[in-house]
Amino acid sequence: MKIYNSKTRTKEEFIPLEPGKLKLYACGPTVYNYFHIGNARSFIFFDVVRRYFEYLGYDVTYAQNITDIDDKIIEQSISEGKEFSKIADKYVQAFLDDCEALGIKAPTHQPKATDTMPQIIELIHNLQLKGFAYEVNGDVYFDTGALPEYGSLSGKQIEDQLVGARVAENIAKKHPADFTLWKASKPGEPSWQSPWGMGRPGWHTECVVMSRHYLGETFDIHGGGVDLIFPHHENENAQAMALSGKPLARYWMHNGFLNVDGEKMSKSLKNFFTARDILQEYDAEDIRHFFLSKHYRSPIDFTRELMEESHKAMQNLRKSITAFGYDALLETDIPDMEILKLEQSFQAAMDDDFNTAKAIAVIFDLSHKSRSSILDLDIRKQAAAMILKLGKVLGLFSKPTHENSEVTEKLTASLIELFLSYRAQARTDKNWALSDKIRDDLQNLGIDIKDGPEGSKWSLK
């Protein structure tokens, strides 16, 4: 398998640290608001990475942080007039709910920053002891000048950055690139006791603590959106290098943005739609198809038209499945060589840096096979079963959508009403033979009809 490593900017052969095991970390949300559909791209993509490795038989440990203390949460707590922990709790729950609705499997570990405070403080303290951190008036900064490798992940020459950098002047820092590890709190702000007084952690430390705790000093894959390469991941890696001389992760994967009118969707630009809202409009799996039909590193424009296209494409595939029945396909063996060959094509696509667009094309090939009138019914059924098997790797067709749902129930009711309206017409026409036939036929299907002054009523036996 080949994975594009942001650090080396090349596709590299993936070799796990331990054969058969994958240690994966992807950055989670800061819970000061509902996450938007652009954030969802990242969560969905790394969910697919996890699912694919599991499909390959790997034992996957997937950790994701939840940042439940930071400046934005404090701001939000002021604007909503609630305690910061109430805000955090509310949006943590919303995050978990929305992820579930998007068909994202819960990570193996999903720690919160506030539950990791002693370890965060310990790590910062260790950095200080090793001479990579310094304190100024209760703030603690990472000393980037002390680490020659600083900038190696993002490929930034720190000196080059100074000219045009829009970094606010901070006289306390030895170097403008130095970043906050610990921030002294102002009165009234949430704070924790530390060797440097009351304060709270900077953003970049928690991920280092959590990932190392759950995955080891160095783990396989670290992921997130491209905007995290610098400074977030650079700063995470710097801390790991400073502590042990070893990189935090071996492969760094970064997904591209979701754009709106050619511009990055972002909370600061206020051009976003929350995942929550979009889920009201579209099926979660249609949303997943929308993202996965493009390569994860490319930017994607978000438009309703494209969402509609994804919906239609998915409906098309769903028909191939419902033609045979969801449950029946789950139990179908797939010995056919041609179809197994297509599974290999799917794997080859996924092995090539998660080419989900190509992988989906293979699923459409299977769909054609499943409907081709020149093939045996058994082969067609196997093709449909393979759609289900491979779709699950992408988090598609994970449930028998539109089969036994409320939709069906509503439809049944409307259909019965429809028959009753025909029968009413027949009665008006005094066509008793037809009217009685409709009643008897419905009764044979288990539907009782009772005529009354206000018309006919039906009930299930």
Add this chain to the structure above:
RNA sequence: GGCGACAUAGCCAAGUGGUAAGGCAGAGGUCUGCAAAAUCUCCAUCCCCGGUUCAAAUCCGGGUGUCGCCUCCA
């Protein structure tokens, strides 16, 4: 100013040396009382210029355009 990405049919999108996957839309055939559905078939020479090569969408150089990071951000 530094670093980086991208540019393929009406739209979306794969494709890193050998004459362009797939989806949506569109056209035609079959089927059909009509319509729909289904099914089969068709629909691009890859932003521009120059170079390397027997051969380039794919490599190199130069343009043009779009976007991103360097500040919280998936």
